[in-house]
Amino acid sequence: MSKVKIGxxxxxxxxxxxxxxxxxxxxxxxxxxxxxxxxxxMPGSKPVLNKKxxxxxxxxxxxxxxxxxxxSRFDRKTYFYPxxxxxxxxxxxxxxxxxxxxxxxxxxxxxxxxxxxEEDPGSITYPQHIDISNYALVDYNxxxxxxxxIVTDPDFSxxxxxxxxxxxxxxxxxxxxVYTSDRSFRVDTNVSIGRNPRVExxxxxxxxxxxSAIEYEVFRQKQEIENGQRIKQETRRFNGSAxxxxxxxxxxxxxxxxxxxxxxxxVISDAQLKKIVKAMxxxxxxxxxxxxxxxxxxxxxxxxxxSEKELADxxxxxxxxxxxxxxASWISTQLLKVLNYNNLFxxxxxxxxxxxxxxxxxxxKSKISDRAADLLLRELVxxxxxxxxLADKLKLLTLTDAKLLELTVSVxxxxxxxxxQYKRGDSKIIAFLIGQVIKESKGRADAKKVKQxxxxxxx
Amino acid sequence: MTYLITKVKVSNGIxxxxxxxxxxxxxxxxxxxxxxxxxxxxxxxxxxxxxKKAGCKVVGKATQDEFGFGTFSTNCAFGVPKNPHDLSRxxxxxxxxxxxxxxxxxxDVFGLGESTGGSISCPASFCGVVGLTxxxxxVSRYGLIDYASSLDRIGPITQTxxxxxxxxxxxxxxxxxxxxxxKKSAEDYTLYCGKSxxxxxxGVPKEYMDLATKxxxxxxxxxxNQLEKLGAKIVPISLKYTDLALPAYYIIALSExxxxxxxxxxxxxxxxxxxxxxxNTYFSKVRxxxxxxxxxxxILLGTFARMAGFQDKYYIKALxxxxxxxxxxxxxxxKVDVIAAPTMPIVAPKFSEIEKLSPLDQYKIDVLTVPVSLxxxxxxxxxxxxxxxxxxxxxxxxxYLDEGKIIQxxxxxxxx
Numbered sequence: 001m002s003k004v005k006i007g008x009x010x011x012x013x014x015x016x017x018x019x020x021x022x023x024x025x026x027x028x029x030x031x032x033x034x035x036x037x038x039x040x041x042m043p044g045s046k047p048v049l050n051k052k053x054x055x056x057x058x059x060x061x062x063x064x065x066x067x068x069x070x071x072s073r074f075d076r077k078t079y080f081y082p083x084x085x086x087x088x089x090x091x092x093x094x095x096x097x098x099x100x101x102x103x104x105x106x107x108x109x110x111x112x113x114x115x116x117x118e119e120d121p122g123s124i125t126y127p128q129h130i131d132i133s134n135y136a137l138v139d140y141n142x143x144x145x146x147x148x149x150i151v152t153d154p155d156f157s158x159x160x161x162x163x164x165x166x167x168x169x170x171x172x173x174x175x176x177x178v179y180t181s182d183r184s185f186r187v188d189t190n191v192s193i194g195r196n197p198r199v200e201x202x203x204x205x206x207x208x209x210x211x212s213a214i215e216y217e218v219f220r221q222k223q224e225i226e227n228g229q230r231i232k233q234e235t236r237r238f239n240g241s242a243x244x245x246x247x248x249x250x251x252x253x254x255x256x257x258x259x260x261x262x263x264x265x266x267v268i269s270d271a272q273l274k275k276i277v278k279a280m281x282x283x284x285x286x287x288x289x290x291x292x293x294x295x296x297x298x299x300x301x302x303x304x305x306x307s308e309k310e311l312a313d314x315x316x317x318x319x320x321x322x323x324x325x326x327x328a329s330w331i332s333t334q335l336l337k338v339l340n341y342n343n344l345f346x347x348x349x350x351x352x353x354x355x356x357x358x359x360x361x362x363x364x365k366s367k368i369s370d371r372a373a374d375l376l377l378r379e380l381v382x383x384x385x386x387x388x389x390l391a392d393k394l395k396l397l398t399l400t401d402a403k404l405l406e407l408t409v410s411v412x413x414x415x416x417x418x419x420x421q422y423k424r425g426d427s428k429i430i431a432f433l434i435g436q437v438i439k440e441s442k443g444r445a446d447a448k449k450v451k452q453x454x455x456x457x458x459x
Numbered sequence: 460m461t462y463l464i465t466k467v468k469v470s471n472g473i474x475x476x477x478x479x480x481x482x483x484x485x486x487x488x489x490x491x492x493x494x495x496x497x498x499x500x501x502x503x504x505x506x507x508x509x510x511k512k513a514g515c516k517v518v519g520k521a522t523q524d525e526f527g528f529g530t531f532s533t534n535c536a537f538g539v540p541k542n543p544h545d546l547s548r549x550x551x552x553x554x555x556x557x558x559x560x561x562x563x564x565x566x567d568v569f570g571l572g573e574s575t576g577g578s579i580s581c582p583a584s585f586c587g588v589v590g591l592t593x594x595x596x597x598v599s600r601y602g603l604i605d606y607a608s609s610l611d612r613i614g615p616i617t618q619t620x621x622x623x624x625x626x627x628x629x630x631x632x633x634x635x636x637x638x639x640x641x642k643k644s645a646e647d648y649t650l651y652c653g654k655s656x657x658x659x660x661x662g663v664p665k666e667y668m669d670l671a672t673k674x675x676x677x678x679x680x681x682x683x684n685q686l687e688k689l690g691a692k693i694v695p696i697s698l699k700y701t702d703l704a705l706p707a708y709y710i711i712a713l714s715e716x717x718x719x720x721x722x723x724x725x726x727x728x729x730x731x732x733x734x735x736x737x738x739n740t741y742f743s744k745v746r747x748x749x750x751x752x753x754x755x756x757x758i759l760l761g762t763f764a765r766m767a768g769f770q771d772k773y774y775i776k777a778l779x780x781x782x783x784x785x786x787x788x789x790x791x792x793x794k795v796d797v798i799a800a801p802t803m804p805i806v807a808p809k810f811s812e813i814e815k816l817s818p819l820d821q822y823k824i825d826v827l828t829v830p831v832s833l834x835x836x837x838x839x840x841x842x843x844x845x846x847x848x849x850x851x852x853x854x855x856x857x858x859y860l861d862e863g864k865i866i867q868x869x870x871x872x873x874x875x
Contacts, residue, residue, distance in 0.1 A: 037502060041722045043495065044482040044504060044602040046637050076718045078762075082738045087721035256765040258714050258774060261609030263638050 002194025004218055006162055007154035008210075009190075011147045012173055013120065013183035014056045019144035020119045021047030021090065026146075031139040039144035041085030046262050049074075053117060053146040056178040057097045058268060058276050060148055061115045063172050063283055066101030071267050074117075074260040082138050083122040091118035091149075093257040097266070103172075105165045111153040120145035120184075148178070154190060154198075159214040162189075166207045167307050167345075171284045174309040181347065191217045193225060197233035202246065204238050208343065213238035287312060295319050297328040304332035310347040317353045322360045330360065334374055338381045350384045359387040362397075371443045372396040399444050404437075407445065408453045411437045423458060430454060461538035462560035463519035464489060472516030475507075476560045477571045479520040479537075480527060481613065482602035483507055490604040491523040491553075493536040494749025495729040504602025505637065506571060506613045506630045513629035515569060521556030525751045526720065527575050527606040529553050530824050531813050532582065534753040539810075542586060544848055548807040551585030557616045558582030558590065569626050570616035575606040576708055577802075577828025579614050580840040584852025585807035587842045589869070591615045591623040594859050595835030596641040598627070599634030607715035608639075610708075610832055620841060620870040624648035627862065643860065651863040652870040657690030659868065662795035666701040667827055667854075671801040674846040679801040682843040682853045682872065686799065689871050694795050700784045704830035707780035709822055710764045710773045711833070717761030723749065756818060785834045792858040797868050801827060802840040802852030831856050839865040841873055 018025055022038035037045040061068050075093040101112035122143040126133035150169065156162050166187070173179035187210045192198035201217060204210045220243065221231055236243040282290070284306040291302045291312075305328065306312045318327045339346060359380060362368040368376065368391055376391050391397050399407065412419045415436060421429045430451065437450045464479050465487045477483060480490035482500035484507075489495040507517065524534040532540050532555025540555045542548040543563040550559040554572030559582070561570045572579040574592045583590025592614040600611055615626035628648045634640040663683060668676055687693050725731050725745030732745050750758070764773040791798065804827055813821070831838050836856055843853035853872065855865040 040727060042500070042728065043488070043490070043498065043604040043722070044500065044502070046601050046608075048636060048638050078718050078721055080721065080724065080739065080742055082726060085722065085727065087724060088718050254766075256718075256762060256767070257770075258718060258765045259609075259778075261607070261639075261715055262605075 002196075004157050005154040005192050005198075006156035006158075006214060007190040007198075008150075008152045008156070008162065008165075009188040010150040010166070010169060011184075011186045011188075012150070012179050013185070014053050014146040014148055014178055015180050015183060016050055016052045016056065016146055018050055020050050020053050020117065020146035021144055024144065029141055031137070031141060034141040035143065039085065040140055041087075047090060047260075049263060049266070050146060054097075054266065055276055056146075056176070057115060057117045057148050058273070059176050059280055060150075060173060060178055061098030061101065062277060062280065063176060064101040064103055064112045064115065064150070066098035066112055066115055068098045068268060068273060069095060071095070071265050072097050073265055074263045075257045076260045077255045077257055079255060081121065082136070083124050083140075083143070085122065085140060085143055089119060089121065090260055090263070092116035094259065103165070103168060105161060105168060108155075108161065110155045110165055113151040113153055115151070116149045118147050118149060119143070120147050154192070159211045159218070162214060163207060163211050164307075166210060168284070170207070171307060171309050171312075175284050175287065176281055189214060189217075191221065193218070193221050193231070196221070196225065196231040199231065199233065199243075200235045201243050202235055202237055207345075209238055209240070212241075213243055216241070217243050284309070284312070291316070295324040295328060297325055301328040301332040304336055308346050310345075314346065314351075314353065314356070318356050318360070321353065321357045323364055326360055326364060327356075330363075330377075334377055335381070338378050342381065344381070349381055351381055352384060355380055355384045355387060362387060362391065366446060367391075367398050368396060369398060369443055369446055372398070375443070395442065395444065397444060398446055399441055404441075404445055404449060405453055405457070407440055408437055408450060408457060411440055412454070412457065419458070422454075462521055462540045462556045462563065464491070464522050464537040464556070465520040467517055467519055469516040469518055473514050474518040474566075474568045475510055475515035475571060476519050476521050476557050476568060477507060477517055478554050478557050478573050479523050480573055480604040480606070481507060481571060482604065483517055483520060486517060486520060488520065488604070489537065490526050491535050491537060492525040492723075492749065492751065492754065493730060494723045494725075494746070495604075496749075498729045500602070502602060504613070505599035505632070505634045507602065509630045509632060510569075510571065510626065513626075518568070519560070521554070521560055521570070523556050524553035524578075525754050526604070526716070527553040527573065527578055528716075528753045528757050530577075530581060530821055531808070532556065532559075533810065533813055534751055536751060542807050542849075544587060544850060545807070547809050547811070548849065549585060549810060549813060551582035551803070551807060553578040553582075554590075554616060555582045555585075558586040558588055561616050561618060562586035562588045564618075567618070567622075569622060571626075571630075572614060572616040573603060573606075574612050574614060574832065575610045575712055576825050576832045579612075579616060580802045580828050580838055580852065580854060581825070583616055583840040584802035584850065584854075587845075587850030589615075589617050589620050589623045589842070589873075590840040590852075591617075591627055591862070591866075592838045593627060593631060593862055594641070594837045596637075596639045597631045597643070597837075597860065597862070599632065599637040599640050601634055601636040601640075605715075605719040607712040608719065609715060610712055610835070612835070620839070620866060620873050621649055621652045623839070624652055624866045624870070641860075646863075648862055648866050651866040653874070654867050654871070655690060656686065656868050656871045659691045659797060659864070660694055660795040661686055661691045661868065662694045662696035662791060662798045664696050664698045664701070664798060664800055666698055667800035670701075670826055671804040675801050675803070675805060675851050678844040678846060678851040679799075679853055683799055685875055686868065686872060689875055691868070696791055696795060696798070698787055698791065698830065700780065700787050701826070701830055703780050704784050704833055705823065705826050707777040707784070708825070708829035708833050709760070710777035711781060713757045713761030714765040714774050714777075715761070717758045717765070720750075720754065720758055725749070753818075781833050784830050788831075788834045788836060788858075796857070796861075797864050798856040799868075800854045800856070802854035803827060806846050806849035806851060827854065835859070837862045837865055839869045841869040843872075
C-alpha cells in the first residue's frame, strides 16, 4: 500500500481581550451584542490591527522556529457567506507573518510552512439539522476574533503522529499564554494516499476528533483504492463518526485575493522582535530541561510530563509536596497509561494534588503494593477522591504485620508438601510459597515482607 | 436643482454640503446607490466630525455617481446634477453634486468631496470652483464608504482657495480609526495664502498639455503665463508613464472596489427584499436590483482582474506600474516645486454628448487626474478661465504633504 500523507491547517483563537481589528471584547456574550460597526462590516468602517494579536502570532512563530517576516501584509479573501459581514475575510495570503519553521515530534521533523493572522467569521446556528432547517440564525459576536493559522507540510504518516504533534502545539500555545482552553481550536486536515488526490477534512474542533477523522478517512481511501475506485479531490466534514462529502474542492483562484488596502504593511523591527523574545514565557522544551535539573528526573519522564501544560503544572505542584522522582515515575508511566486507556487528556480529569500526593505517600510508606497502587490509580483518575479511604474500601492496602503473619501461617499449612520441601533445604521453593501468600492477599502483601515472615516462621 | 439627495434644515453655523458617500450620523447616507436605500449611519465620518467641531453644519448630502463610479455624475441613483453654467451640461464626477451646489450657491458654502481618480478635481474644474485633494492619508477615511481604499481621499470643494485651505486645516488630523492615516501635527494652511510665489519652480508636463483640447490648452497656457508674471519659474517637464497610468488605475481601483462592494447584500442594512431561496439566491437578487449598470460593470471588471489566473497579468502588473508612476513624480519633484497642467482635457460636456461615449471613452477622460491619484499626491484645481461660458480648471500638483505650496500658488493665481 502506498504511503499515507497528512498535512494540517490549525486555526487557534488567540487569547486577546479584544478582537483583531476593533475594540470589541472577546468574552462570550448574548448573541450580537459584542459587535461594532467594524466587525459588522458597516459602510465606512475601517479595520485597525490589534497589536497584542500581532505580538502573540510573532511569539508563536518564534516558538515554532519560523522565520518572522520583516514586512508582511493582510489580504482580502472574497467569498459570499452570511456569517462573513464584509463578504471578504481579512487574512494573509501573499505575505504571512512567518514562514519556514519546524518542530520535532519524537525525533521526527515536522515542517511548518507558514503562520498567519486572520479574522474569524461570525457563527451560524440552525434550529434543526442543517438539511431540514428552514431558517438559520447568525451571531456576529465571533466575527473578528483573532485566529492564528499554522500550516504544516504534509509530513505526517499516521494519526498517532498527528495526535502527538497537536498535543505539542496545544502545550506550546498554552505555555505561551496565547491560547486558553475556552477558545476554539479548529483543524483542517489534508489526507492523501500515494499519488492520489488529496481530500480535505474541514473544521474539526478537537484533537480526538481529528484523530478519529483521519483514521476513518485513511480507512475509507484505502477501501476505495482496493475496490478500484478513483479518489476525488474534495472537501469533507467529520460528523463525529465518519467523514462525509461537502463539495468538490474549490481552487484558491476563486477567492480573488488582493492586498487589503485598508491596512498598511506590518513592519517588525529587530528591536520589537527582541522585546517579544524577552517577554516570551517558558516553552515546553525549556521547561523540560529545567525540570530535569530541578527535580533530577530523566529526559523520557520530562518529555512525557510537558506533553500537556496542565500535566506539567500538576507535576510541579505534586513535586513540591512529595518525592519528585517518585512522582515523575508514576506520572510519566502509569498515569499516562491510564489516561491513554480511557482516551482522556489530563486536563479532562479532576485529578488534583490533594488526591495525588496522599496517593504517592501510600506508596512511599509501603502502605500499598505497586500492583495495588496501579489498580487504585485507575479508579482515582475516573473518580478522584481521597486515595486512603478508597484503597481501604477496595481492600487494596498492604496487610498489617499481624494479618500478614496469620495469612502466611495459613498458606504454609495449606501447602504442607512445599513447606516440607523448603524445610529439607530446597530454598528455591520459597518463591512458590511467596506467590501463594500474595495471591491469597489479593495483592495486598509485599513480597519482601512475605519472604521475611516465611523465613522467620520456619526457622 | 437636483444637487442634494438629502436636505437638512439648520439655523446657524457654516453651511457644509457633504458628498453622500461620507457617513453622517443620523442623516441618510447612500453613496448615490439604491442598494444603500434607507441607510442611516450611527456615526459621523471623522472628517465630518472635525468639520462640525470647527463650526460647520451639514446642510445636505450631495448626489454623486454611484459609489464614485463616473466622470460626469450621470450614474446617479438619486438625481443627476446639472452644471450651473449651462444646464444642458454635466457637473463632472463623481463629486458632481457638491461642486454644482457650491458653484450655484449665492452665499458662502463649504463642500466636502471625495476623490478616487480625480473626483474632486474634475467637478471643480467643470463647475468653476476650487477642489483640493490632499495627500493620501492626510484626512481620515474613517466613515467614508469605500470605492478603492488605497486611492480614496476626502477633500474640500469651495468657492475660494482660502476657504479650501481653512477647511483642510480643520479636517487634516491623525485618526487612529483609519490605519492609513498619517501621523502629522495639525497645520494652518491659510497661512500659505497671500504669499508671493516669486522663485517657485513650476513644471509643465508636455504630455498633459498635449492631451488637452486646444481651447483648454490655450486657457491653461494663459494661466501659466500669469504664474510666470507673478514671479514663478516655468520649467518644461516630461511625465513618461502618463499613458500607462490609466489602465493601471482602473485595474487597481476596480479590483479594490469589487471587494469593497461585496458587503452590500441586503442583509444588515440598506436595500432588502423578500426572503426566499438560499442566501446565494437572495444576495444575487438584492445586488441585481440595487446596483446600477456602471457599478455592475466595475464589479465584474474588478473581479475578473483579481482572479488567480489573471492576477499576475492585471492586478500585480498594475501595482508595478503604480510604483513606476510614483517614482516618476518623485524624480520630477527633485526639479520643481509644483506641477501645473489642465485639470481636465475638456470643458464640461453636454449630456447629449456623454450619451454617445462608450464606457472606455468615458474612462479615458480621466487621463490627467489618474496618475496623480495613483501616486496619492496633493492636487488643487482652481478656475483658470473660460471657454465660452464654460469654466476651465488649472491643476496644481505638489509632493507629499506639500499642500502649502499648491495653496500658495493657487491663491496667488486666484488673487491676480
